Amino acid sequence: MSDIQKKSDVILIGAGVMSATLGSILKELAPDWDIKVFEKLDKAGEESSNEWNNAGTGHAALCELNYTKEKADGSIDTTKAVKVNEQFQVSRQFWSYLVKSNLIENPQDFIMPIPHMSLVQGEENVAFLQKRFEALSNIPLFQDMEYSDDPEKLKKWIPLIMEDRTQDQPIAATKIDSGTDVNFGALTRKLFDHLEETDVEVNYKHSVKDIKRTSDGSWEVKVHDLDNDKLEFHTAKFIFIGGGGGSLPLLQKTGIPESKNIGGFPVSGLFMVCNNPEIVEKHHGKVYGKAKVGAPPMSVPHLDTRFIDNKKSLLFGPYAGFSPKFLKTGSNFDLFGSVKPSNVLTMLSAGAKELALTKYLIQQVLSSKEQRMAELREFIPNAKSEDWDIVVAGQRVQVIKDTEAGGKGTLQFGTEVVSAQDGSIAALLGASPGASTAVQVMLEVLERCFPQHTKEWEPKIKEMVPSYGVSLAENPEMFRKIHTETEETLGLTVNGPISGAKSKSS
Numbered sequence: 001m002s003d004i005q006k007k008s009d010v011i012l013i014g015a016g017v018m019s020a021t022l023g024s025i026l027k028e029l030a031p032d033w034d035i036k037v038f039e040k041l042d043k044a045g046e047e048s049s050n051e052w053n054n055a056g057t058g059h060a061a062l063c064e065l066n067y068t069k070e071k072a073d074g075s076i077d078t079t080k081a082v083k084v085n086e087q088f089q090v091s092r093q094f095w096s097y098l099v100k101s102n103l104i105e106n107p108q109d110f111i112m113p114i115p116h117m118s119l120v121q122g123e124e125n126v127a128f129l130q131k132r133f134e135a136l137s138n139i140p141l142f143q144d145m146e147y148s149d150d151p152e153k154l155k156k157w158i159p160l161i162m163e164d165r166t167q168d169q170p171i172a173a174t175k176i177d178s179g180t181d182v183n184f185g186a187l188t189r190k191l192f193d194h195l196e197e198t199d200v201e202v203n204y205k206h207s208v209k210d211i212k213r214t215s216d217g218s219w220e221v222k223v224h225d226l227d228n229d230k231l232e233f234h235t236a237k238f239i240f241i242g243g244g245g246g247s248l249p250l251l252q253k254t255g256i257p258e259s260k261n262i263g264g265f266p267v268s269g270l271f272m273v274c275n276n277p278e279i280v281e282k283h284h285g286k287v288y289g290k291a292k293v294g295a296p297p298m299s300v301p302h303l304d305t306r307f308i309d310n311k312k313s314l315l316f317g318p319y320a321g322f323s324p325k326f327l328k329t330g331s332n333f334d335l336f337g338s339v340k341p342s343n344v345l346t347m348l349s350a351g352a353k354e355l356a357l358t359k360y361l362i363q364q365v366l367s368s369k370e371q372r373m374a375e376l377r378e379f380i381p382n383a384k385s386e387d388w389d390i391v392v393a394g395q396r397v398q399v400i401k402d403t404e405a406g407g408k409g410t411l412q413f414g415t416e417v418v419s420a421q422d423g424s425i426a427a428l429l430g431a432s433p434g435a436s437t438a439v440q441v442m443l444e445v446l447e448r449c450f451p452q453h454t455k456e457w458e459p460k461i462k463e464m465v466p467s468y469g470v471s472l473a474e475n476p477e478m479f480r481k482i483h484t485e486t487e488e489t490l491g492l493t494v495n496g497p498i499s500g501a502k503s504k505s506s
């Protein structure tokens with residue numbers, strides 16, 4: 001049975017953090033626009049955005065070593081770290097705006113302060129960390145970072161990691177107290193509650209099956225109402241494909257030229273979760289290590305204090321692996337179904353290039369719990385198997401495309417927006433840095449797809465995100481003001497406002 005519905009201004013596909021963010025921004029900029037959401041599951045934030053499916057790191061490049069590469073001359077390239085940090089400041093500002101405007105409440109349900117640390121061992125890695133610290137702590141965004149290679153000091157910072165550790169090689173860490181743990185699932189649910197209160201029609205258990213251009217240049221989506229086993233057709237002037245791993249197959253259905261020559265490489269993940277409260281209490285921080293040689297950036301190991309369901313817990317991982325599914329709730333045919341005449345060469349080239357990575361990921365999938373415990377013991381030397389359980393994380397679908405630098409079938413590790421030339425449809429692909437940059441990325445979607453409204457919307461965007469269009473790294477005064485204000489509004493002031501002091505002890 002088919003049912004032609006009223007045309008709306010905007011359709012958002014998927015109820016993850018990206019659609020939640022885009023919908024919430026649009027409601028402020030164009031309150032009269034009619035917005036519909038279609039989500040195939042029965043709740044919002046159940047796929048990658050769910051708190052148990054991602055690591056919950058408010059990525060601000062405070063601890064992730066892969067954002068600061070060492071250049072050929074031995075100096076540290078801080079460009080990406082500055083970019084990621086500035087993007088997170090944009091998210092903080094928008095969330096603060098929503099709280100101050102009473103559009104969402106109780107920010108502690110979705111964001112908590114937690115020190116972010118980087119930890120390395122071995123002479124070469126310690127030298128790298130020290131150089132990284134020197135380079136970053138000269139930039140206002142990172143100025144409260146501390147460095148130490150003194151085991152006694154590290155015992156205070158990371159007692160659980162230092163307990164029973166054989167100190168046969170140099171060890172060092174950096175620590176910055178202004179890091180955060182973000183419950184992106186709780187945030188997504190809050191944003192969807194807010195959207196529903198503002199008359200956005202959110203349709204759960206509605207799976208989008210097809211997307212087609214209509215004769216007047218709008219888009220028609222074919223939707224399966226899963227409860228009533230009924231097909232519906234809805235049209236809109238603008239569509240955002242926020243299907244997470246499910247975005248690529250939907251983008252391919254649009255047939256837009258920009259959707260050609262793109263493929264997806266799915267990477268699964270696991271975390272270990274500690275179920276012993278005594279151990280959980282001994283750790284307070286997100287501690288990122290270095291990825292092993294040959295391991296992809298998404299398998300950088302970290303030991304994280306997490307705040308989920310008002311409870312403190314400890315997660316270690318992620319252990320990356322291979323699965324052909326594009327969503328955790330997806331199908332084993334997702335990968336093969338995404339191979340089309342327009343991307344088969346790109347996919348085959350990537351397959352040939354990434355044999356080592358595929359082999360690595362398959363080996364990871366086949367690891368036993370004891371092998372995983374061995375990796376955990378590099379962080380917690382005395383970790384006991386009975387204290388840790390395995391939880392399955394979300395799926396990431398990394399973008400494969402042809403690039404000038406990498407050639408045909410190059411694997412990308414970032415987040416990518418693909419949009420039609422006329423701005424009538426956009427899709428979000430990729431995973432990292434992911435949810436933390438949702439606000440910046442969705443503002444970019446609006447700039448790309450609604451250039452005719454940019455001037456009219458700018459004052460409101462600046463009210464929501466005062467640093468819009470400004471480099472905070474180059475405007476330390478503005479950074480301090482914004483950082484302090486958002487810290488207060490979001491309840492992140494446990495350590496008081498940032499002081500501007502730089503410290504080092506060794």
Ligand SMILES: Cc1cc2nc3c(=O)[nH]c(=O)nc-3n(C[C@H](O)[C@H](O)[C@H](O)COP(=O)(O)OP(=O)(O)OC[C@H]3O[C@@H](n4cnc5c(N)ncnc54)[C@H](O)[C@@H]3O)c2cc1C
Nearest residue numbers: 014016017018040047048049054055057208244246434436
């Ligand atoms: C293991 C792991 C760790 C991560 N760690 C971090 C981290 O520490 N910090 C960080 O910032 N980011 C992290 N990320 C990335 C982050 O989780 C994602 O970037 C973000 O959640 C993506 O949000 P989304 O809205 O695009 O997708 P999702 O949250 O996956 O939502 C997509 C939604 O679309 C729905 N959908 C799909 N297809 C259809 C369809 N055809 N019809 C209707 N609905 C559909 C899905 O059911 C789902 O609800 C991590 C990701 C993973 C997997």
